Amino acid sequence: MAAEVTPLEQVRVPVAPSALTADQKYWASFSSQLLLPSQNSAPIINIYSSSASQYKSASSVTPTSSYIAITTSQRIQLLSPQTLKQVKSITRGGTNSSPYHSAQVRRDGRICILGTDSGQVQTYDTNSRAILKQWDEHKQPVWVTKWHPKDLIGAMSCSDDGTVRLWDLPSEASTWKGYGHRDYVRCGTFLGDGNLIATGSYDQTIRVWDPRIDGGNSEGNTSSRATVMQFKLKAPVEAILALPGGNTLVGAAGEKIAVLDLVAGRPLHSMQNHQKTITSLAVASHVAGIKYPSPVLSLDVVTAGPQKEDRHLCVGTQSGLLSIRTRLTESVxxxxxxxxxxxxxxxxxxxxxxxxxxxxxxxxxxxxxxxxxxxxxxxxxxxxxxGDAGRKRGKKGATWDVALRKLQYGLALDLAVNSGDNIGILTVLTALVHRSALKTALSDRDSHTLKPILKWLNKHIMNMQFIRLKADTAMLVLELYAERIGENLEFDEQIKELHNKVRQSCEVAQSCLGTLGMISLLEADGGSDR
Structure with a gap:
């Protein structure tokens, strides 16, 4: 019984490493940055976006407007996430006016809450820019003001006076006060549905508060019962961020980022890639490193669409430049x-x-x-x-494979070259070398039948993959047909092009050898020093 004839196994070309990682390719999809200078080059100390997709699952309230709020000195700019142009501006001039430190637009787009350097907490109507409410309980600058994730009239603030306060929009005073931090409170956020609060302070601690418990009655009360969890870090806490789900908290202390498990009440791990103090945190879908010409003070990632995909990367710098990089959609x-x-x-x-x-x-x-x-x-x-009629038939083997079985070596090579399949050509050449039939396949040819082979060699000779096989094929062609040079202009042009390609490859190889020699000398010197 005759053995079954199996198709010739194709050669496997090694896969070269990708020039870009998946994360790098993702961030490369962001367009060139849009640079917007601030008024009088004032540092951009706060960026916060309120997009419709951000609050879709948090509340039944659908935002009528979405803004990117930019805080610079005595001015709040509200940009449209769609056009990236300023649509509103809140400015309070005069000698008694105080610089703003934070701003967040409520999810319905109607009211903006601000914290000032004088300690005031203010709310503005985004349409008329009129002050709706002003609270003066904080004694020092307010660096954090945020709306409650579900309650449209609830908000929080954190101040350099060491206190955390909750506000009710119709009320004339704070509804809850949290005492316990011994230094400036520069960051804070609601957790989950808003029942808990997390704050970070220059006293190197992150506290988790339960506002349903009394936060203390005096500034001297440093053991508030409302503190349900506390983490001690190794540097002042500049920024904190609650990850989706509300069970994980990220804090920036110095140049390190601490990831904290709120369920287990313990740190998960620490990350360190920055060389200087981290000033701001935001959630992004991928990891990337981007260099800016000036220190980064604030950032936010604006999402869009039902999948909450990253759309804009907004970065505010010390020099007063706002950088916005926009991710292009697949269709664009x-x-x-x-x-x-x-x-x-x-x-x-x-x-x-x-x-x-x-x-x-x-x-x-x-x-x-x-x-x-x-x-x-x-x-x-x-x-x-x-539609499936043609698919029921068995897959037909490669025509050059059939020719190889019939020992028609020249025909097999011609069929492979004419197919344009590079893997098929390399497979046929490898099989011919193994059968010592490469010379037979290349013999007895004229300029017309040699042309496709020379054209393929000229196209791929500089590719280092299977270079030995290509070089042997080129050498054999020259050995068989060197005497024909000068007889046919087209053949001469192909040989001249092959000569130029090989010379370029030799020059590259020579440069690599020189570099290799220098590295060997350096390694030898290093070994002698040790």
Missing amino acids: MKARKEKEKEMTALMEGKIDEYDQRQQKKKGRGWEKRLRGTKDYIGEGADIIID
């Missing part, structure tokens, strides 16, 4: 790539070929739909198209 990226292909074809004089390819793509749309239909029955059942 496809259109941009297609435009680049069109411009390349235009520059190379191949615009007619490009137009023909585009017309073919458009024409194939209906064909693809019909192929994907198992049984398409036309009106009155006059036309029946079986």
Whole structure:
């Protein structure tokens, strides 16, 4: 019984490492940055976005407007996330006016709450820019003001006076006070549905508060019963961030980031990549490192869409520049790539070929739909198209594989080269070398049958993959047909091009050898020093 003939196994080309990681490719999809200078180059100390997707699951209230709030000195700018242009501005001038430190627009887009350097907490109507409420209980600058995640009239504030306070919009005074921090309170946030509060202080602690418990009655009360959890860090806490779910808290202390498990009440791990103090935290879908020319004071990632995808990366700097990088949608990226292909074809004089390819793509749309239909029955059942009819037949083997089995080596090489399949060509050449039949396959050719082989060699000779196989093939061609140089102009041009490509490869190899020699000397010197 004869053994079954199996198809020739194709060679495997080693996969080169990707030039960019998945995270780098993701952040490369962000467009070039838009730079917006602040008035009088004032540092941008706070950025906060209130987008519709942010609060979709937090409340039944649907935002009517969304803003990116930018805080600079005595001015609050409200930018549109769609156009990135200023739509509102809140400014209070005069000698007695106090710089703003924080701003957040309520999720319905109607009211903005602010914290000032004088200790005041103010709320503004975003349409009329009129002051709706002003509280003066804090004795020192207020660096944090945030709206309750569910209650439209609830808010919180944190101050350099060491206190944390909750506010009710109709009330004339704070509804809850938290005492316990022994230094400036520079960051704070609601946790989960807003029943708990987390704050960070320059006393190197992060406290978790339960406002349903009395927070203390005097500034001297440092053992408040409302503190349900406390974490001690190694540096002043500049920023904290509650991760989605409300069970994990991230705190920035010095140049380190601490990840805290609120369920177990213990730190999970610490991260350190920055060289200087971390001033702001935000949640992003991927990890990236981006360098800015000036110290970064504030940042936020603006999300959009039902999947809450990253849309804008907003960064505020000490120099007063607001940097906004926008992530391009998939459709925009496809259109941009297609435009680049069109411009390349235009520059190379191949615009007619490009137009023909585009017309073919458009024409194939209906064909693809019909192929994907198992049984398409036309009106009155006059036309029946079986989309899977051709798939029931077995897969036909490569034609060059059949020629190899019949020992037709020259034909097998021609079929592989004419197919344009690089893997197939390398597979055939490898098989011919193993069978000592490469010379037979290349012999008795004229300039017409040699042309595709030389063209393939010229295209791929500088690729280092399978370089030995390509070099042996080129050497054999020259050995067999060197005497024909000068007889055919087209053949001479191909040989000249091959010569230039090989010379360029040799120059690159020579440079690499020189570099390798220098590295060897350095390694030798290092070994002698030790």
